[in-house]
Amino acid sequence: MRPLKLRMGMVGGGQGAFIGAVHRMAATLDGEIELVAGALSSTPERSRASGEALGLPDERNYGSWQDMLAGELAREDRIDLVAIVTPNHLHYPVAKAFAEAGIHVVCDKPLVHTSEQAQDLVRVVNASGVVFAVTYNYTGYPMVKQARHMVRTGQLGDIRKVAVEYRQGWLAGPLEGNKQADWRTDPSRSGLGGAVGDIGTHAENLMSAVTGLELEAVCADLTAFVPGRMLDDDASALLRFRGGAKGILTVSQVEIGGENDLRLRVHGTKGSLSWRQEDPNRLLFDSLDAPQQVLTRSGPGLCGEAQGATRLPAGHPEGFIEAFANVYRAAATHIRAKAEGREYTPDYPTVEDGARGVRFIEKMVESSGSAEKWTVLD
Amino acid sequence: MRPLKLRMGMVGGGQGAFIGAVHRMAATLDGEIELVAGALSSTPERSRASGEALGLPDERNYGSWQDMLAGELAREDRIDLVAIVTPNHLHYPVAKAFAEAGIHVVCDKPLVHTSEQAQDLVRVVNASGVVFAVTYNYTGYPMVKQARHMVRTGQLGDIRKVAVEYRQGWLAGPLEGNKQADWRTDPSRSGLGGAVGDIGTHAENLMSAVTGLELEAVCADLTAFVPGRMLDDDASALLRFRGGAKGILTVSQVEIGGENDLRLRVHGTKGSLSWRQEDPNRLLFDSLDAPQQVLTRSGPGLCGEAQGATRLPAGHPEGFIEAFANVYRAAATHIRAKAEGREYTPDYPTVEDGARGVRFIEKMVESSGSAEKWTVLD
Amino acid sequence: MRPLKLRMGMVGGGQGAFIGAVHRMAATLDGEIELVAGALSSTPERSRASGEALGLPDERNYGSWQDMLAGELAREDRIDLVAIVTPNHLHYPVAKAFAEAGIHVVCDKPLVHTSEQAQDLVRVVNASGVVFAVTYNYTGYPMVKQARHMVRTGQLGDIRKVAVEYRQGWLAGPLEGNKQADWRTDPSRSGLGGAVGDIGTHAENLMSAVTGLELEAVCADLTAFVPGRMLDDDASALLRFRGGAKGILTVSQVEIGGENDLRLRVHGTKGSLSWRQEDPNRLLFDSLDAPQQVLTRSGPGLCGEAQGATRLPAGHPEGFIEAFANVYRAAATHIRAKAEGREYTPDYPTVEDGARGVRFIEKMVESSGSAEKWTVLD
Amino acid sequence: MRPLKLRMGMVGGGQGAFIGAVHRMAATLDGEIELVAGALSSTPERSRASGEALGLPDERNYGSWQDMLAGELAREDRIDLVAIVTPNHLHYPVAKAFAEAGIHVVCDKPLVHTSEQAQDLVRVVNASGVVFAVTYNYTGYPMVKQARHMVRTGQLGDIRKVAVEYRQGWLAGPLEGNKQADWRTDPSRSGLGGAVGDIGTHAENLMSAVTGLELEAVCADLTAFVPGRMLDDDASALLRFRGGAKGILTVSQVEIGGENDLRLRVHGTKGSLSWRQEDPNRLLFDSLDAPQQVLTRSGPGLCGEAQGATRLPAGHPEGFIEAFANVYRAAATHIRAKAEGREYTPDYPTVEDGARGVRFIEKMVESSGSAEKWTVLD
Incomplete structure (x- = not known):
């Protein structure tokens, strides 16, 4: 019962x-x-x-x-x-x-x-x-769990390169005054990070959850493009992970046309994965000397965790709420x-993932203000 | 309160x-x-x-x-x-x-x-x-409501041509015995139609809801491709609507690779619309002498009914459950x-829409068995 | 030398x-x-x-x-x-x-x-x-040769269903007077068929070349949507092939937004293929119980004929001229x-392929004028 | 004559x-x-x-x-x-x-x-x-000329952010010995740069040609992922342009699945552009508060230079050779x-564009070896 x-x-x-x-x-x-x-x-x-x-x-x-x-x-x-x-x-x-x-x-x-x-x-x-x-x-999306599984089980080989991007455009103009925009651009309520806190932490979490890699150092450039804005609305960074993998990250809330365009690519010695939040029911897998495979939610070839995180048959789109519900x-x-x-x-x-996200914000902000190339995460 | x-x-x-x-x-x-x-x-x-x-x-x-x-x-x-x-x-x-x-x-x-x-x-x-x-x-999807609105407000001009297709592949092999497949392929529980009843009626409803056109006659060819199957698992038809518009419909449950691939195109004298259920948050609009526009759920330019049928900002995918919830x-x-x-x-x-769907099944089956080209819906 | x-x-x-x-x-x-x-x-x-x-x-x-x-x-x-x-x-x-x-x-x-x-x-x-x-x-495109090869070598099993569509919009308004439009809409220079001759024969050739199937009967509905036009600018048909396969065809020159949108789908008992002329360097292959594969021109897994018909490495787009040059x-x-x-x-x-195309036009026109459902190709 | x-x-x-x-x-x-x-x-x-x-x-x-x-x-x-x-x-x-x-x-x-x-x-x-x-x-592609035109005529407003990426995977394994790979990975014949020279210069040229911006400083991280390789096979960089725009660049020849995936995004105060070499006949344009527009080669709304650089009607794909021929x-x-x-x-x-490309390679290599964040282009 x-x-x-x-x-x-x-x-x-x-x-x-x-x-x-x-x-x-x-x-x-x-x-x-x-x-x-x-x-x-x-x-x-x-x-x-x-x-x-x-x-x-x-x-x-x-x-x-x-x-x-x-x-x-x-x-x-x-x-x-x-x-x-x-x-x-x-x-x-x-x-x-x-x-x-x-x-x-x-x-x-x-x-x-x-x-x-x-x-x-x-x-x-x-x-x-x-x-x-x-x-x-x-990270609640089934195909993100599938991506994590494929990395963990070695289907990509050793990870060499990670690219994560998160593009929005809704803060391209001076929206301060709007309820959603308001506190996000106010340091006393939002914290040190603007875009890097609001969406950069999602990017960090997605990247870390899928690859299992630990960030070793960041080299960041944060910008507040909209005049008068007190927090960054755009951030890019070069990344180095323990073990030798490299990465690149860019997040923005001033890229007009960006709706909620979070994307992850992971490249290893044996294969590559690509996933896009706005098309969340698919995961692209490339391996050496074989055609690209398009894995789909509830489709063939999925791991148990991905199967367990879905509620509908293939082709019946699941979205943001369902992924959220998985948490x-x-x-x-x-x-x-x-x-x-x-x-x-x-x-x-x-809570440890959350703490790592806070650390990430701090180090991105620190790096952005530094003349040294690499800011190490200790 | x-x-x-x-x-x-x-x-x-x-x-x-x-x-x-x-x-x-x-x-x-x-x-x-x-x-x-x-x-x-x-x-x-x-x-x-x-x-x-x-x-x-x-x-x-x-x-x-x-x-x-x-x-x-x-x-x-x-x-x-x-x-x-x-x-x-x-x-x-x-x-x-x-x-x-x-x-x-x-x-x-x-x-x-x-x-x-x-x-x-x-x-x-x-x-x-x-x-x-x-x-x-x-028809609960916001972008379907938007499509209906654009037809109603004349943005496509007079409708000339409608194309609807609904492709699945899960019945490509003999699945009888499976709970989902079982009753759908049994005439006593499913009714006259196999694929034409299970998914063809969705296609009919989508087409009718968006265009507002009334079917005048159908010319159908139903097939049970899997040996021993008692009901159609594939159906195609030429369509004629009152007022002179033409159409084409194809639905199948034996097209391998088809997940739940329902698509609609509507073509008028001034513009065209295209929508796909597996990518439900977008609607493509073409007009004479202008670049294609990609309307998105919660994006700019949507009618009140489409706005009222959405729960999330643009770029945060909504799916099947949310559309169902709109009904x-x-x-x-x-x-x-x-x-x-x-x-x-x-x-x-x-209930009238439901009754029209039943009539559609009957006429598709009748047409498929007829040597005459057009079976009129009276 | x-x-x-x-x-x-x-x-x-x-x-x-x-x-x-x-x-x-x-x-x-x-x-x-x-x-x-x-x-x-x-x-x-x-x-x-x-x-x-x-x-x-x-x-x-x-x-x-x-x-x-x-x-x-x-x-x-x-x-x-x-x-x-x-x-x-x-x-x-x-x-x-x-x-x-x-x-x-x-x-x-x-x-x-x-x-x-x-x-x-x-x-x-x-x-x-x-x-x-x-x-x-x-049919000069490398990925069309690959599709033909995959059908011939049984990778799709027995063909059940073929769907071909060819959508253009450039004749949506009364363009007569334009040099390109002029002779195409004049029966004395164009022949019996309008859209069905100009682009329908391409569709027929593509379908026949890839599947190797022979048309047994057609059930067609041709329309001249633009007032005063003397030849069809839109045609749809149900198809029956020798051996039991079915098909559906729709071609139009009045679908606004259609540029040169020729598409083919072939569905068999073991797999399905999908190809689109406007994205010609890719071929989608679905098989039972495996993720979709995206074959690419000059990518892995291509047959000799497809390899021989390409001039550039993968990812370097080839197009219309190169396919034409292959003929x-x-x-x-x-x-x-x-x-x-x-x-x-x-x-x-x-020349035999050409003759078959002429026969196809004649039978499409004959069928469109007939009250009988099926017009047999003898 | x-x-x-x-x-x-x-x-x-x-x-x-x-x-x-x-x-x-x-x-x-x-x-x-x-x-x-x-x-x-x-x-x-x-x-x-x-x-x-x-x-x-x-x-x-x-x-x-x-x-x-x-x-x-x-x-x-x-x-x-x-x-x-x-x-x-x-x-x-x-x-x-x-x-x-x-x-x-x-x-x-x-x-x-x-x-x-x-x-x-x-x-x-x-x-x-x-x-x-x-x-x-x-930069010979018609839609690249269109992108340049839209930037020049102010349709994007002031440029804030540029993102360019060029992904290939063909050097993911040790291909030295292959004729194409051979000289590209040999400093005496290839020069200072590996991937950064072979494809990074294309990225630089595309970015500069479209935006007209001048690079002020780079912060680069070059890597030779394949053991024993003497030149970089992967490079990422943060970019700063004169006037305040920022950028991000990543190029790689070890991202498995990458065929020839050159992409450019340009974001301004009024709009954004996105173009992809593997889909070269389309250009995506986003502006504030309007649906995305999909411009197509030979489609409506193109500038004279784009029109002059095309040979075929819309929907008839042009590719790499035609763009090359435009040079x-x-x-x-x-x-x-x-x-x-x-x-x-x-x-x-x-030749000046070529010289700028050489300078770009030198500065990318210099920056990669430097502990300072920004390497200035003088």
Whole structure:
């Protein structure tokens, strides 16, 4: 018999916040999680209005995350997990408080503002033993899991070169004032990185998750192209990985025509992979002296993890929400496994992945300001 | 303030039925509908096992659709709507019984086996005044709504030519015995049409919904390529529409490599449109003496209906489930409108659309057996 | 040591004729053929002006094809072959006269106006023993040769279904008066078929060359969409081949946005092929239970004929002219083989292929006017 | 009346040299140039054998380029231009000698080994007044000319970001010993650069030609991935242009699956362009708040230079040879203009472009060895 649904609370994600609705659809898609509580906005009034619109019961429609934490801890049927979907600057205090209270966490990215905060959070999570997932949702795509599998099983040979790019254009003009653009371009809420934080960390996570390589040094050039912008809206970098592989990265939010164009190429001694987020159900594989193969989601030749991450037959497109839902589903599986004392190897981005992303932002910013070519990641 | 969720029961869609899970994800994606009752399989035992796995409460986990209908009618908090996701031969009795009882219906396609049944159902639905949606889900895609809008607003001029194709390959070998393949190739459960019923009706609906044209005559050639197969697994036809437009249709379930490759092209005196289900977030528009335009979901230049049918920014792929959910969301909107006495123009496939699909199957089969070129749709 | 270049004369193809320049580039691309004589237009004055512009020597710059034939026969260094690139109605008398005189012929398509003419020409060619190539240039593409090879060697199994489409839009408005459009829409110069003759015969040749199947019956619907047009500008048909395969064909010159969009799909019991003229360097191959393969020109896995028909490494795009040149090169090879008494199996479209194309036009037109479903090709 | 064909001699390009055949097809495609003399290989015997195979007359089939220069200067009907298609190390002495003798030159790339040689050659060319074209053939594509036009006419606004990539995989394994690979990986014949010289200079030329931007500084990382290789087979760089634009470049000859995958993206304040060499007949244009436009060769909306560089209607693919031929045709036009005293603005890559390419190689190599981030181009 099927276990009861996990109970979820949400911090942030109120009316007008695009990503809050995505988290709710993703969390509930598989019928494993239900939203039962929320502190959805930055003032009590707006929080409650948002909660009403979502049909939250009054007693669990909180005015602040602090109230929610206290209120839920006082309940028998307290929430199993909290989803943190606030602007970046609130990730740290909220995540720390809930994790310390033993409540599992799903947190948006980038994890926190500084490596110190990140290391503190890693410590707290390890001490409390909670499940902690970071919604680097792009690694939730089945074909990304397939790519990771093909690298791990040696189908590409030794990796030589990695190229990752993430192109958007929505910040090409001065959008400050727009709710989505606003906090992303404000250092106090967004952190050190602009584009490098908002989308660069996704690129880093995708690259690392698929290749398993560790960054050794970066050589970055960050730019704020739009006059008056306080954070980078474009970043490029040369990359060196431990073991000798090289890489190149470019991310931008001012490339007009770019919608959400995240792409990864991995080249090894035996083969190459190419994947594109806007065409996520396909993965291109080239090997020496053979025609290119086009692997498709739910098509022939996929590994178990890719098969397990899909819900539909081939040719029935899955997209962003389903990939996002895979992060939630893996976290839910881990939460249940912990409850039942079963082993589970996390197949979602962890707090350590989140901390590595914060480090990446710091080093990209540091390198961009340096006259030396290589800034080493220690 | 947001209204309560609509309560839904489901007939069919038990364990192992791919489309049942799709209906559940689609129905609940937007938080407007919740599943509260079910008669999920063809025997009481399997029905209840499926219901338990889904967490249905015992008292609403019925052994048969007849029990569900009786049980729900006896409840104060009875279901608002029923989703019918059984093999085709059960659509008619179930849909008729629930509609007559005043319960709204979302029914899978093709609607029923014969035009007589279809006309009877149309009569019942009109008499009872229930909302009745048929899950021709492909017309739920935002870019299909955009295509329809561009035809309606004259951007293509007068339509001259329509080409629709739907290519699958999963029945290329003798798959009978497989649960999905089984009933689809059995005339007693599937009806007169094989491929022409299973996917041909989707093609017909897509073509009709976008162009608004009425079929005048068909000239069809149906084939069962796999030895021993009792229903067509491939169908092609020449089409004539009232007003002089021409068309061509080909659907197949034996074209190896075809995943779910539904495509539509519409050509008018001023421009052309092209859309492909496997790449659903884009719509190609050609006009005289101008470069091709690539319209994208949530991109610039979209009509209100296309904008209203999307949940994510451009470049964040939406897929099959979201399009399917748009049928449910439109039905839910209509149900609420009726409850509140508001006007609403259905933006979902209606029982009349379903009846037209049944007529299409009959005429395709009739034409295929005829030595005359044109079989007229009266 | 390399033999001298073959000497070519040309009939038609004067100033302003797009296809004449193509024939000249194609014929001379490989340095195997040189243009030495011409009767390039329909009046002596225009013929000579065109010849001067091309640098033809005065004594071989003829005012009419009759003069050219007589003049060349009187020379020691007479032309080895004639290229006939006139409007269609002149193909028959010119081809017949040169073939009877023992001069090899490369003739544009469609071959002639009627099957009677075609059969007469077949007879003349066989009697005289000349090389006779018809410039169905699309079968000159290397990836088309590869497709043919894969069908012949059984990689697709038994062919079940063939789909061919050829979409253009340049006649969507009333272009009569334009030199290119003019004769193509005039029955006295173009023959029975409009689009079906101009591009439908290419589709027929492509389909036949790749599959080796013989048409048994057609069921066609031809339309002249543009008011006042005397010949079809759009044609669709259901096809039946000897042995049980089915097919579908649609060609149009009024589909706005269509540039030169010739596509072929072939589906068998073991696999499928898909090729598109506008992306000619790739061939898609699907087989049961394996990912799609993308074969590329000069890439791995190609047959000898495809390799022999390419001039550049993979990734260096070849196009229309090179494919066209392959017809000339194969004809030149055959001409040399005959001169040297060597065997050579023609790898170019022959006069019989041309005759079959004429028959195809006739039967398409006949079927379109018939109330019976199937018009049999005897 | 049409002028006589220009007479061309060729140095290098004998049997087995892929690029020699390309030059010959490109030079003669339009009937403007004929090959009349050659010193085709590195020994007299092989030179003459190659010349015989091409049908060169004995008296102009030379054993060395020195003989050819002397022999041709002694003739009344001497060659108008020489094509230099040798390995790189011979470009300098041959080009200098012919230019000094007043014979026009078409020279393969990269121009020479060092900037000193390049500057000397620029001086010689300017002094002698000969036409000197470098076969950076990719800028010969019509859609590249269209891209250049759109940048020049401000359709992109101010350029912010340029991304160029050139991916090949044919040197992924140790191919040394193969004729094509051999000299390219030998510093004495290839020069300082491996991939950066062979294909990086094409990338540099494409980027510079389209944007008109001047490189200010590079930050490069060159790698020889294949053990034992003496020159780079992979190179990536961050770029800074005068005026504030940024860029990123990556070229590789070890990315398996890469055929000849040269791509350019240009992003400005008003719009973006994207072009890919393997799909050369299309150019993607994105502008603020409008759907993407797909411009096509010979399609609507093209500038005069793009129209003038095409030979076929839209949809009839042109490729590598035609683009290459555009360099020759422009050089021929300039040669005739000089002969007739007409003005002509060179629309082909000049000796100055070639010199800039040599400088680019030197600075990329210098930067790769430097611990400083930016290596300035002075």
